[in-house]
Amino acid sequence: MSSTFALPTATIQDTPAPAPGPAAVSASAAPTREYRDTPRVLSIAGSDPSGGAGVQADLKSIAAHGGYGMAAITALTAQNTRGVRGVHVPPANFLTQQLDALSDDISIDAVKIGMLGDAGVIDAVRAWLEKVRPAVVVLDPVMVATSGDRLLQESAEAALRGLLPLAHLITPNLAELAMLVGGDVQETWEGALEQGRNLSAATGATVLVKGGHLVGAECPDALVNTAGLLSRDVVVVPGQRVATVNSHGTGCSLSAAMATVQARVGDWEAALREVKPWLAGALEASETLEVGAGNGPVHHFHHVPAxxxxxxxxxxxxxxxxxxxxxxxxxxxxxxxxxxxxxxxxxxxxxxxxxxxxxxxxxxxxxxxxxxxxxxxxxxxxxxxxxxxxxxxxxxxxxxxxxxxxxxxxxxxxxxxxxxxxxxxxxxxxxxxxxxxxxxxxxxxxxxxxxxxxxxxxxxxxxxxxxxxxxxxxxxxxxxxxxxxxxxxxxxxxxxxxxxxxxxxxxxxxxxxxxxxxxxxxxxx
Known part of the structure; x- marks a missing residue:
């Protein structure tokens, strides 16, 4: 039967235009590849022992979207739903060993990069990316946690900016977006989109501008690319804010899901339109998990009846x-x-x-x-x-x-x-x-x-x-x-x-x- 919402009306920014095709996979030339029903997705990120963020959230998101998840650990954290108590960054050469061990044996369809910790770790990741050239690279520039805890050393910010051009999609929150463009944190959607345009122009990458930290009932997200790789420079996907305190790991989950779906369908717009309602459902169902007394995790598998x-x-x-x-x-x-x-x-x-x-x-x-x-x-x-x-x-x-x-x-x-x-x-x-x-x-x-x-x-x-x-x-x-x-x-x-x-x-x-x-x-x- 036709869905009861099968013929929606929408504004020009809400409506998906004909997809730009596989060329939209990257902001630079990407290897020719076939899209896979079960993409092999690598998370390069820190560990969250509470399971709500970091590689733990990434692996859940990858599995929730039909991918096979792998992980290379960049940092160990001592944290729970109330905040971060400590961070330990292992030697960068051990991270290089992890990455080489994986790429020497396994074809990697997509990479999601999260918490990197310090400049040595960032340099190790950059060297590996330049050597392997994965077809899909999603960079979540983890600099500040939702709780306000700083997760990237200030001395490493310059190294992180040097990593941005190697990403195909960058997914900062509004505070991170402002830091990356050297501006103030925006309180309006229009201001955030303008910063997204600036970051895209500077890096060549597509930028996912997120409205989650804005005030109001609306919670839009937008893909921004000024190099013509999308159907238009700004593609807005509207949404409603989910009233919950359980948003721990939302950014990690979103970026890992985007990497997985992109590797499966080859279109950033289609990926966002699939991932955004899934994440809204994960937020809506978060209370059923009953994990922690603070900012709890989202329910990654809310959509699986079993x-x-x-x-x-x-x-x-x-x-x-x-x-x-x-x-x-x-x-x-x-x-x-x-x-x-x-x-x-x-x-x-x-x-x-x-x-x-x-x-x-x-x-x-x-x-x-x-x-x-x-x-x-x-x-x-x-x-x-x-x-x-x-x-x-x-x-x-x-x-x-x-x-x-x-x-x-x-x-x-x-x-x-x-x-x-x-x-x-x-x-x-x-x-x-x-x-x-x-x-x-x-x-x-x-x-x-x-x-x-x-x-x-x-x-x-x-x-x-x-x-x-x-x-x-x-x-x-x-x-x-x-x-x-x-x-x-x-x-x-x-x-x-x-x-x-x-x-x-x-x-x-x-x-x-x-x-x-x-x-x-x-x-x-």
């Missing part, structure tokens, strides 16, 4: 959907949609049935809202119902009005709507919420995968379904899906054994109908 705990109801549901996802990816419709070879008449039929389905789905969501036990859940489902009607109208305006399609209700669409209507008639909020969930969850999973494949192919020009595939990266729908999953999980935990069985049955039937819906155009033709 880690929600043994017996998690959502995890059980997701496990049952594995075969349906496998079947969806094997469909000719899905393969043709990504490659662009899907016949126009099959896509037109899909759109027409989607519009019909969304009309019925909106009524079922409205019923879900009416049955919901809390005001929060009522508002969520009601907003989703309204979005369905908006998307249906947009489909007719922008897509269906230019195509000759059959308006009749198809058999698969009828079966799906009838199934949801029956769940609605049950009078059980839990069962109905489980029935409507696959249209969020499976669609979000499939959409993310298809969009990543499309981006990895370089968003080929002339692709007939390019605009449609780009809608799959919508951040609002990803956030709505997380909310829907959490609500169904809560309903399942509170339900009786009999109701849980009914929820499983309703969910699995909807999953199967999702498969049939994607395959309906082939059957119809």
């Amino acid at each position: 880690v929600r705990g043994k017996g998690s109801f959502a995890a059980q549901l997701w496990a049952g959907a594995a075969k349906d996802l496998e079947d969806i990816y094997a469909l000719d419709f899905i393969r043709g949609l990504v490659s662009g070879s899907l016949p126009e008449k099959e896509f037109a039929y899909y759109l027409a049935q989607d519009a019909i389905y969304l009309n019925g789905y909106s009524r079922v969501l409205a019923r879900t809202s009416a049955l919901a036990p809390t005001e929060e859940e009522q508002l969520f489902w009601a907003r989703s119902a309204a979005q369905c009607l908006e998307v249906e109208s947009e489909l007719h305006r922008s897509w269906l009005s230019t195509r000759t399609v059959e308006p009749q209700l198809g058999p698969v669409t009828k079966s799906y709507v009838d199934h949801l209507t029956a769940a609605s008639a049950s009078g059980s909020y839990a069962v109905l919420a489980a029935a409507v969930l696959p249209c969020f969850w499976l669609y979000a999973e499939v959409g993310t995968t298809l969009h990543a494949q499309f981006v990895a192919a370089g968003e080929p020009g002339g692709h007939p379904y390019a605009e449609w595939l780009r809608t799959y990266a919508d951040e609002d729908f990803a956030a709505a899906t997380r909310t829907a999953v959490a609500m169904v999980d809560g309903a399942g935990r509170a339900a009786s054994a009999g109701d849980r069985d009914a929820m499983v049955t309703a969910f699995r039937q909807s999953c199967r109908l999702e498969v049939d819906f994607f395959d309906a155009p082939r059957i119809h033709s």
